[in-house]
């Protein structure tokens with residue numbers, strides 16, 4: 491009887507509490523959060539190296555490291571979650587350039603973003619006050635706004651500041667651009683808003699421009715020493731120090747490939763998910779018809 495009971499327990503025991511698929515910054519953050527709360531977590535990554543958009547590699551000559559995707563990380567240093575982790579102890583170090591960025595123009599002028607909002611604004615000529623009135627309040631409230639903006643949906647703790655930010659953030663970037671009269675200011679604004687990766691006449695395209703400009707003035711324009719990969723490496727090092735396990739070169743095509751676990755979290759493109767959860771062979775179709783999802787921008 492005792493033997494049977496043990497057998498049942500052994501058979502029903504899962505190998506992991508949770509498996510996270512995809513080792514981009516969000517997958518690493520999820521894996522750390524779960525592991526920190528005492529769960530046993532496996533992180534799997536399809537590529538041979540971890541990091542997703544945080545990868546750095548020698549793409550040209552040996553010893554010359556290039557960021558393959560992301561390079562500059564004001565949001566990483568602003569992130570309340572990242573700030574809660576001992577990433578410096580896992581070799582993460584940031585370099586702050588004196589000038590965050592410059593947009594050169596054909597006529598020899600350029601828009602420059604520096605840590606100082608006053609200096610940046612004063613380089614915009616007649617748009618100085620327009621810039622200060624747009625970005626100044628967000629920079630002033632940046633510390634309290636960031637948890638509201640970056641966190642999961644919740645009842646805001648700072649509803650007035652959030653509403654003030656939202657009134658501008660919801661607008662298409664082309665509307666905000668009309669507040670500026672100089673091409674220098676318009677170029678600086680357009681470059682920031684273009685991080686939305688949407689046509690600038692779409693609603694909400696101002697949000698990322700406002701956040702990045704305020705972040706530049708509040709947190710600078712940090713580059714991880716050694717490349718963006720260092721953020722992924724530090725997160726992974728912390729995760730494994732907590733007892734988490736990472737497997738690379740493990741491209742997940744179906745749930746059946748994964749070890750047993752109580753939960754699986756995906757940090758991948760949604761387009762892949764239906765085929766992984768409902769592989770074509772399980773529903774008899776060569777093409778997955780398990781969902782009626784529509785993908786749009």
Ligand SMILES: Cc1cc2nc3c(=O)[nH]c(=O)nc-3n(C[C@H](O)[C@H](O)[C@H](O)COP(=O)(O)OP(=O)(O)OC[C@H]3O[C@@H](n4cnc5c(N)ncnc54)[C@H](O)[C@@H]3O)c2cc1C
Nearest residue numbers: 512513514515516517536542543559560561562741742758
């Ligand atoms: C060109 C470009 C430049 C950018 N520059 C910046 C920047 O300078 N600063 C900044 O803060 N942000 C930047 N970003 C945005 C940033 O890269 C993303 O916000 C971030 O990488 C998203 O992280 P994620 O964890 O959600 O996904 P990802 O980083 O995309 O990670 C997903 C991971 O899942 C893995 N994966 C996918 N499918 C599977 C599967 N089936 N099985 C196993 N593994 C799988 C992938 O290989 C990948 O490693 C940039 C983005 C782009 C496109």
